[in-house]
Amino acid sequence: MIGAMVFAAGLGTRMRPLTDDRPKGLVDVAGRALVDHALEQVAGARPIVVNAHHHADRLIAHLAPRGVRILHETPTLLDTGGGLRNALPHLGAGPALTMNADAVWTGPTAFATLSAAWAPDRMDGILLLVPLSRAVGPATGSFGMRAGGRLERDPEGHVYTGAGIVKTDALADDPREVFSLRDLWFDMAARGRLHGVLHPGGWADVGTPDGIAAAEAMLAARV
Template identity: 65%
Template sequence: MIATMIFAAGLGTRMRPLTNERPKAMVAVAGRPLIDHALDQVAGPGPTVINTHHFADCLHTYLAGRNITLVHESPMLLETGGGLRNALPHLGDGPVLTMNADACWTGPRARDSLLKAWDPSRMDGLLLMVPRDRAIGPSRASFAIGPDGRLTRDASGLIYTGAGIVRTEGLSAFGDDVFSLRDLWLAMMNRGRLFGVEHPGHWADVGTPDGIAAAEAMLAGAA
């Protein structure tokens, strides 16, 4: 069983004033908090871990009673790489499905698309990508998928959706407590072990208040 890590510890500065009294993961889209949209995409039979920091008590209260482990980051935020490494005692030694808690989706579940494409014999990492014409919001393109599925850096290519699978052994190479998963991906890319798969549905970045209405319109169009 693959473990799942959802990143929900950010300060949500771009989402202010909605995050002045709650974490970004508790901002509602289409009547449901973003954390539930994320869980819809990645929840599975393995362990599920969510990191917290900003207004952590809101998430603790909302998720109470669910089979989810919350890992609080204090006094400082560890970013995605440091946050994942900090949560490893609860995730085990195997690959981890990672997810950012600030997006909405149509189409197949992110978990299903990733697990279908995951091949640990070839891959140390697998990122779920979406073309610009099926992405809503200001996110920048950053990768291209080659004929063999390997990712290369390409600012005119595909947009990372915030979901992926990574082997975690490489996290031990980073000396700092605070670092991004992007650093781990680049190391994987240099070894030819970072791959991508395209999400066949639509995807909306919900990082700002303006993104809420756009995401709700996308979800309504898929109903």
């Protein structure tokens, strides 16, 4: 079983003024909250955990009927690595699908693509990528895909979509409270244990108010 961790605890700084009175996860894109787009992408994973911080009460009220576990990160924001580590008691011992709540998608879900490609015998992590030419919004390259799907850091490479599967074994003993998942990825990559798979559909970053129109156009066109 693969659990899912949806990261929705950010301050929404780049999305202001829309986040002056709400968390970024409740910003509307094509008639649905961003966090709902994210939850659609992890459908099939169990259990599902969502973290909250900025205007947490509004996000908690929105998610209460959804059957997900909500973790209010207070007073300290834990970043992605710390947030995942904090969620381990609720996710269980297996691998976790991690999902950022600031993008929209077309095509197969992230869970479907990642779980089909997941091979724990030769991977400690797998990231869902799109070619830079197909990314909608102000995305930049992050990883190059080598033989057998192994990933290396490459600013001219594919775009990380914000979704991946990682083994969580090493997290429980990490003494840090606040750290990024990138620390885990780069260690995996150095050992040849970080892989990638391409998302065959459309993907749009929705990190700023200006990105909403482009994302909605992509959804309308079903790229």
